[in-house]
Amino acid sequence: xxxxxxxxxxxSKARSxxxxxxxxxxKTPIFMxxxxxxxxxxxxxxxLKEDVAAQIILGNTYxxxxxxxxxxxxGAGGLHKFNGWDxxxxxxxxxxxxxxxxxxxxxxxxxxxxxxxxxxxxxTFTPEYAIDIQRTIGADIIMAFDECTPYPCEYGYARExxxxxxRWLKRCCDRFDATSSKYGYSQTLFPIVxxxxxxxxxxxxxxxxxxxxxxxxxxxxxxxGEPAEMxxxxxxxxxxxxxxxxxxxxMGVGTPENILECIALGVDMFDCVMPTRNARHxxxxxxxxxxxxxxxxxxxxxxxxxxxxxxxxxxxxxxxYLRHLTHSKEYLGAQIASIHNLAxxxxxxxxxxxxxEQGTFxxxxxxxxxxxxxxx
Amino acid sequence: xxxxxxxxxxxSKARSxxxxxxxxxxKTPIFMxxxxxxxxxxxxxxxLKEDVAAQIILGNTYxxxxxxxxxxxxGAGGLHKFNGWDxxxxxxxxxxxxxxxxxxxxxxxxxxxxxxxxxxxxxTFTPEYAIDIQRTIGADIIMAFDECTPYPCEYGYARExxxxxxRWLKRCCDRFDATSSKYGYSQTLFPIVxxxxxxxxxxxxxxxxxxxxxxxxxxxxxxxGEPAEMxxxxxxxxxxxxxxxxxxxxMGVGTPENILECIALGVDMFDCVMPTRNARHxxxxxxxxxxxxxxxxxxxxxxxxxxxxxxxxxxxxxxxYLRHLTHSKEYLGAQIASIHNLAxxxxxxxxxxxxxEQGTFxxxxxxxxxxxxxxx
Numbered sequence: 001x002x003x004x005x006x007x008x009x010x011x012s013k014a015r016s017x018x019x020x021x022x023x024x025x026x027k028t029p030i031f032m033x034x035x036x037x038x039x040x041x042x043x044x045x046x047x048l049k050e051d052v053a054a055q056i057i058l059g060n061t062y063x064x065x066x067x068x069x070x071x072x073x074x075g076a077g078g079l080h081k082f083n084g085w086d087x088x089x090x091x092x093x094x095x096x097x098x099x100x101x102x103x104x105x106x107x108x109x110x111x112x113x114x115x116x117x118x119x120x121x122x123x124t125f126t127p128e129y130a131i132d133i134q135r136t137i138g139a140d141i142i143m144a145f146d147e148c149t150p151y152p153c154e155y156g157y158a159r160e161x162x163x164x165x166x167r168w169l170k171r172c173c174d175r176f177d178a179t180s181s182k183y184g185y186s187q188t189l190f191p192i193v194x195x196x197x198x199x200x201x202x203x204x205x206x207x208x209x210x211x212x213x214x215x216x217x218x219x220x221x222x223x224x225g226e227p228a229e230m231x232x233x234x235x236x237x238x239x240x241x242x243x244x245x246x247x248x249x250x251m252g253v254g255t256p257e258n259i260l261e262c263i264a265l266g267v268d269m270f271d272c273v274m275p276t277r278n279a280r281h282x283x284x285x286x287x288x289x290x291x292x293x294x295x296x297x298x299x300x301x302x303x304x305x306x307x308x309x310x311x312x313x314x315x316x317x318x319x320x321y322l323r324h325l326t327h328s329k330e331y332l333g334a335q336i337a338s339i340h341n342l343a344x345x346x347x348x349x350x351x352x353x354x355x356x357e358q359g360t361f362x363x364x365x366x367x368x369x370x371x372x373x374x375x376x
Numbered sequence: 377x378x379x380x381x382x383x384x385x386x387x388s389k390a391r392s393x394x395x396x397x398x399x400x401x402x403k404t405p406i407f408m409x410x411x412x413x414x415x416x417x418x419x420x421x422x423x424l425k426e427d428v429a430a431q432i433i434l435g436n437t438y439x440x441x442x443x444x445x446x447x448x449x450x451g452a453g454g455l456h457k458f459n460g461w462d463x464x465x466x467x468x469x470x471x472x473x474x475x476x477x478x479x480x481x482x483x484x485x486x487x488x489x490x491x492x493x494x495x496x497x498x499x500t501f502t503p504e505y506a507i508d509i510q511r512t513i514g515a516d517i518i519m520a521f522d523e524c525t526p527y528p529c530e531y532g533y534a535r536e537x538x539x540x541x542x543r544w545l546k547r548c549c550d551r552f553d554a555t556s557s558k559y560g561y562s563q564t565l566f567p568i569v570x571x572x573x574x575x576x577x578x579x580x581x582x583x584x585x586x587x588x589x590x591x592x593x594x595x596x597x598x599x600x601g602e603p604a605e606m607x608x609x610x611x612x613x614x615x616x617x618x619x620x621x622x623x624x625x626x627m628g629v630g631t632p633e634n635i636l637e638c639i640a641l642g643v644d645m646f647d648c649v650m651p652t653r654n655a656r657h658x659x660x661x662x663x664x665x666x667x668x669x670x671x672x673x674x675x676x677x678x679x680x681x682x683x684x685x686x687x688x689x690x691x692x693x694x695x696x697y698l699r700h701l702t703h704s705k706e707y708l709g710a711q712i713a714s715i716h717n718l719a720x721x722x723x724x725x726x727x728x729x730x731x732x733e734q735g736t737f738x739x740x741x742x743x744x745x746x747x748x749x750x751x752x
Binding site: 036043075082083084145263300301302312317320321324327330 | 409418421443447451457458689693694698699708711
């Protein structure tokens with residue numbers, strides 16, 4: 001993997017760049033649609049390319065490990081071959097899902113033992129095994145196995161957890177460096193900064209993570225329920241320490257507003273289930289503001305969903321039709337809204353990139369944040 | 377509407393033809409995907425055209441009347457404008473859904489009073505109102521309001537019901553002929569043969585329906601639970617009476633085998649929820665036979681779903697991937713399987729048409745029926 005800075009904003013820490021992988025380039029800042037179980041929910045791979053213009057998507061190690069299972073993915077020749085997505089992919093390490101989804105889990109120095117949310121079967125993820133699994137899944141960017149602390153989190157626990165995450169990182173790196181890609185293309189490992197909402201821990205963690213000298217770095221443990229201002233504060237602390245010449249990935253963030261604010265703080269990569277999950281409930285992010293498509297006011301609004309965006313679903317289908325589909329709980333409603341919300345997120349980060357490169361980012365961002373948080 | 381016979385099979389009653397409507401031509405024999413609530417479930421309009429190659433789709437009067445409601449559809453300028461499907465459409469009269477879905481219903485000479493399955497609200501459909509509603513929905517082909525008798529049905533009830541259906545047909549025709557299309561293109565009204573599984577009633581009904589001299593005729597009250605042989609028997613009785621120079625539509629039929637057998641009896645048009653409903657449960661109709669994609673045997677089968685069919689989903693996605701999606705209850709599983717099954721049905725009727733025109737229909741049909749009923 002290679003990262004080239006293209007432009008830096010004079011009025012903020014925002015920057016644009018290009019990540020190169022064996023599956024192609026990613027222009028940053030970038031939003032990565034979440035493809036939990038090997039599929040971005042309700043969206044065909046063709047649509048992800050042509051309508052959403054996704055450059056990289058996520059897979060979830062926990063989900064893929066449990067179903068379809070590693071033998072099926074390895075038999076296909078990796079996740080790219082299994083689901084047909086031939087552009088870059090990133091997998092999380094499974095840690096977050098183990099803590100939030102698994103029925104029971106026991107965290108020890110060695111690793112985490114948990115029971116599957118699907119069938120209750122017992123499994124253990126160690127840092128080494130999380131790397132092995134991700135070697136088998138075959139994403140271009142794989143994540144270190146960490147503990148994501150909840151919010152709020154008591155200081156003592158946050159410190160101990162962070163220290164364990166650092167020891168686990170060493171084990172992840174050792175395993176990663178001792179093994180190689182299974183499918184003939186390069187993989188890279190991103191470590192994850194933790195430290196909850198404590199400034200000294202965040203600084204310590206950022207410095208430790210940076211010292212590993214990997215090709216990119218991630219910020220975890222934010223967007224877990226803390227106020228947005230606190231998320232920005234800690235993102236800023238960490239971005240000021242993480243090296244400038246490597247991509248920074250803020251995990252699990254967030255609303256369009258969150259993304260613009262964190263781009264201004266120097267973040268390059270984002271992922272979040274929000275655009276697809278909200279879509280399935282009829283909540284749309286548009287270039288003019290937020291729409292709850294189920295509201296009465298859209299009943300006879302035959303205008304396109306978001307003409308400014310262009311693209312098939314945004315110009316072909318009307319708000320009134322999408323409202324009907326959403327009320328009727330039709331698959332097509334989730335399909336249209338998911339493509340729309342993702343296309344909007346990708347449009348937003350692309351606009352951000354252009355404004356960074358034109359030197360007009362901050363003014364544009366301030367106008368957009370106001371617009372995007374308006375409820376239409 | 378206009379119907380031209382193109383070819384007749386020498387070894388059976390099969391025929392090919394072309395129906396012309398203001399929204400374009402339909403080559404027969406044809407299968408019409410069911411778009412219950414203004415959407416063919418899980419399939420984008422673009423996919424219906426490009427991947428399924430649908431020539432005409434159905435809408436359901438009962439569903440559309442209840443939701444989104446006539447005001448919304450009329451405000452859009454009819455269903456074509458509302459959902460964006462610009463090729464021919466057909467609506468049923470709502471009768472079948474009233475009998476099978478509504479909570480309570482009371483059938484009288486005047487019409488049927490029922491309670492909505494959505495909110496329990498009370499409504500009345502008369503033959504006249506069923507025509508008015510379908511004028512407002514704006515399908516190219518609209519159906520007479522009839523009573524669809526269940527199977528089995530006692531002779532006395534079947535006769536009285538059929539006679540009422542005939543009286544209702546007169547009222548439908550009177551209303552249809554006294555009104556005109558709302559959106560500037562032609563509509564046509566098809567009457568429906570009833571008579572349950574009684575030969576004399578079927579003959580009587582077919583003669584009565586034919587005497588109305590409408591532009592096409594439909595056969596109702598079959599595929600409601602009777603054995604396939606009985607369905608074929610009554611389809612044959614009716615086809616031998618209905619005029620040759622007008623399209624014959626067998627409502628709600630059926631499996632690929634049913635369709636081929638009924639094409640051989642002289643049917644031109646079919647509709648059925650089976651391809652889409654079965655798709656959502658992982659049951660695929662393919663050119664080699666029937667697949668239950670959830671079965672273990674497809675777990676590591678990385679071959680395309682049905683290469684013979686060509687098309688995006690059939691060549692891009694593998695059986696193993698579709699199996700995983702279906703087991704995981706992912707939207708994309710229903711989407712892929714729905715497009716596949718519909719594309720298969722459209723491929724099948726297109727192959728039938730070609731074989732009729734090449735004079736090789738019967739031999740091909742006999743081979744195909746064996747193949748299509750094989751469980752892979």
